[in-house]
Amino acid sequence: MAQWTQMEKQIPLLDNQTVNFLYPPNCFPMEVRCYLASWIETQRWEDFDMGNVGQEPQALDLLDKIISFLQSHAQTNQNVVEKMRLQHISRVMNAFQTQPMELMVTIRDSLRKERYILSQVPAQELSPAPVPSTGDVDHLVCKVLEIQNCRQQIHQLQEELNWQKQNYENTQGSLQQNQTNGLDPQHSEVIKVQKNIQQLEYNGQAMSKKLVQLLQEAVCSLEQCQARLINRIKAWRWEQHRATIGHPFDDNLSPLQTWCEQLLGVNGKLRQEVMLVGEPIPELQEALARLLQSLIQSSLVVEKQPPQVIKTQSKFSTTVRxxxxxxVAQGKPVLLKAQIVTENQARSLGPLGGMSSENVGEVINNTAILEHNTSSKSTCASFRNMSIKKIKRADRKGSESVTEEKFALLFSTEISITGCDTPYKIQVISVPVVVIVHGSQDNNAMATIIWDCAFSEPDRIPFVVPERVPWKKMCVTLNRKFMSEVQTERCLDTYNQHFLAQKIFDNPDIPGDYSNMPVSWVQFNKEVLPGRPFTFWQWFDGVMELSKKHLKSYWTDGLIFGFIGKQHLHLILKDKPTGTFLLRFSDSEIGGITIAYVAAAENGGQKIQNIQPFTKRDLEIRCLGDRIQDIDLITHVYPDSPKNKVFIKYYTVNQGPPGGGYIPVSIQTKVETPSASPTVPSTLPPSESMDPGNGAMGMSPIYPQNSWTFSDHKPQHLFPDPVSTMEQAQDMDLDEILGEIYQN
Structure with a gap:
């Protein structure tokens, strides 16, 4: 009822003609709007379309409710005059039983007019809760209604003019008869009729000029409104593209669909009004035809994009809406076809195609029918089991890799729209994709996609991206991607960002303000990091993968410091008591997290020790919380929180003894002290041992130790040959290891 509350303040400021224009007395009296205001504003009047006869049952149902409400108000009203008025209005409403759609559309248009009037009122004149307005579209609808009203007035003037001309002929005939009979001539009556005719002709010409002017203004407004709509559709696609790197994205297309449908309706009404003018107006007809074609072609969108890294011979899906x-005109089903195109082919695409006919890939299950879902009111073509059977690569330049080559899926069809004479060819292209043939290429392919999503411009030539970007843009991308991938609200802080800059620029003394330092694609994922066998992206992606699967809660709770260089590490830990530790991501190993702690030195002082990193496999065997609990050398997490207080919720509660008479076994993490022998105890499972030669310099290796007790007392047979080497154990999980133990 908020809209009517606002309108009640504006109605006294309107003239009677405008009020009657808003609420036609013979169709939708203002009393109906007033008495049923709350109910009216909760109904879906925008869904009604005069041309849709299938909506008549729904319209009749709403009409019956209107009549019922009015009669109920009449019965309970104590004012006799108002009671009679309401009864009269209910009889007026009852007359629409044979044409309920006309009433529904009238109510819809009245509400649109209200919104337009309210949109013109300064904000300070409205209440604190302003009524939402659809703005441009409502303005257009009001213009169309004004054009229709002007045309009707011209028609009424023409009828009046025809009657006056007939009256003039009759009056002139009587004058001639009187002159013949010698009676007094009735010159004054003839002159009066002549003046009426002249005035009517003048008014008709003025109204005709006004009608043409209104049509021109309406077409201009439609062009501007449609340009905003198409820009919004492009923005939706751009936001969808950017969602890959974690940018917020509202995938709801319903408001854009409503906007498209309304503009199509306005275009149809304006084309009809231009035809009814009587004289051809070529410039308006051409403009409306051009706008119609543009709207029909721009309304095809990829609602669900294909995966941006596609492995050949693997199934994937996508949805076009x-x-x-x-x-869409009923009859022949609309079949969409998908084909894969290269970057060069994508660049050559025109509004209606026009690219090279060369086939660069074979796509399986590449057709789908456009189907309408009545519940969601969406019309989509779902490609559920697509697959790229083979792909033809372009000639690569220099050091270009196959994982840097971008393709896209092109969807096309021919469609007929109700009310349009000819079918239209329409097409839409997907976001860029990288096609791989083996899972080992996935990481590098994703790097190409990340760079494209993060640093391409909205209206670029497909699929151009800059070779270098400022670090501040790269940093925002890494932060968003990390938060999105790990599904956390905790971002990378300034310390993390500074270390990442040191890492990618290979500069431990990087200056304070490095936001505008350029980062190249080569630095991101072409060249390996100094002294490492992997690129920056491969290392960063490994951290995200580990965090997503094993460290999300720890990171979100602020228990992991994250990215930190060793210089900074020594700086913040040097004055801390022995046993203080922090968790940081390994900079020497992909997908590793290590514990840096303050240890007692041989000379009675202190030193910083780094435990060999835990990897995904380590944390699958024993979680990080339990490993921290196991290590007695660490007592307080930086800066000074007792570990058993902040990590207790991550400790595994000991389970009861296993059934079947088995003696329980356990796995425990042990850390060798610097003076201890680095050899692996013979009772350790190889999967839990770490080769000290694989650790980073200055880091003490981890030596997890398990306590095992068996009834047959044959420890020399705990690890038979099938699992006696580290290489074999790395391909087995904990269940497999325990299975081998129990069997022996």
Missing amino acids: YLLGEK
Whole structure:
């Protein structure tokens, strides 16, 4: 009822003609709007379309409710005059039983007019809760209604003019008869009729000029409104593209669909009004035809994009939606076809195609029918089991890799729209994809996609991206991607960002303000990091993968310091008591997290020790919380929180003894002291041992130790040959290891 509350303040400021224009007395009296205000504003009047006869049952149902409400108000009203008025209005409403759709559309248009009037009122004149307005579209609808009203007035003037001309002929005939009979001539009556005719002709000409002017203004407004719509569709696609790197994205297409449908309706009404003018107006007809074609072609969108890294011979899905689906002409089904195109082919695409006919890949299950879903009111073509059977690569330049080559899926069809004479060819292209043939290429392919999503411009030539970007843009991308991938609200802080800059620029003395330092694609994922066998992206992606699967809660709770260089590490830990530790991501190993702690030195002082990193496999065997609990050398997490207080919720509660008479076994993490022998105890499972030669310099290796007790007392047979080497154990999980133990 908020809209009516606002309108009640504006109605006294309007003239009677405008009020009657808003609420036609013979169709939708203002009393109906007033008495049923709350109910009216909760109904879906925008869904009604005069041309849709299938909506008549729904319209009749709403009409019956209106009549019922009015009669109920009449019965309970104590004012006799108002009671009679309401009864009269209910009889007026009852007359629409034969044409309920006309009433529904009238109510819809009245509400649109209200919104337009309210949109013109300064904000300070409205209440604190302003009524939402659809703005441009409502303005257009009001213009169309004004054009229709002007045309009707011209028609009434023409009828009046025809009657006056007939009256003039009759009056002139009587004058001639009187002159013949010698009676007094009735010159004054003839002159009066002549003046009426002249005035009517003048008014008709003025109204005709006004009508043409209104049409021109309406077409201009439609062009501007449609340009905003198409820009919004492009923005939706851009936001969808950027969502890959964690940018917020609202995938709801319903508002854009409503906008498209409304503009199509306005275009149809304006084309009809231009035809009814009587004289051809070529410039308006051409403009409306051009706008119609542009709207029909721009309404095809990829609602669900294909995966941006596609492995050949693997299934994937995608969904294409048509925003004018309810306006598609009935009859022949609409078949969409998908094909894969290269970057060069994508660049050569025109509005209607026009690219090279060369086939660069074979796509399986590449057709789908455009189907309408009545519950969601969406019209989509779902490609559920697509697959790229083979792909033809372009000639690569220099050191270009196959994982840097970008393709896209092109969807095309021919469609007929109700009310349009000819079918239209329409097409839409997907976001860029990288096609791989083996899982080992996935990481590098994703790097190409990340760079494209993060640093391409909205209206670029497909699929151009800069070779270098400022570090501040790269840093934002890494932060968003990390938060999105790990599904956390905790971002990378300034310490983390500074270390990442040191890492990618290979500069431990990087200056304070490095936001504008350029980062190249080569630095991101072409060249390996100094002294490492992997690139920056491969290392960063490994951290995200480990965090997503094993460290999300720890990171979100602020228990992991994260990215930190050794200089900074020594700086913040040097004055801390022995046993203080922090968790940091390994900079020497992909997907590793290590514990840096303050240890007692041989000379009675202190030193910083780094435990060999825990990897995904380590944390699958024993979680990080339990490993921290196991290590007695660490007592307080930086800066000074007792570990058993902050990590207790991550400790595994000891389970009861196993059934079947088995003696329980356990796995425990042990850390060798610097003076101890680095050899692995013979009772350790190889999967839990670490080769000290694989650790980073200055880091003490981890030596997990398990306590095992068996009834047959044959420890020399705990690890038979099948699992006696580290290489074999790395391919087995804990269940497999325990299975081998129990069997022996």
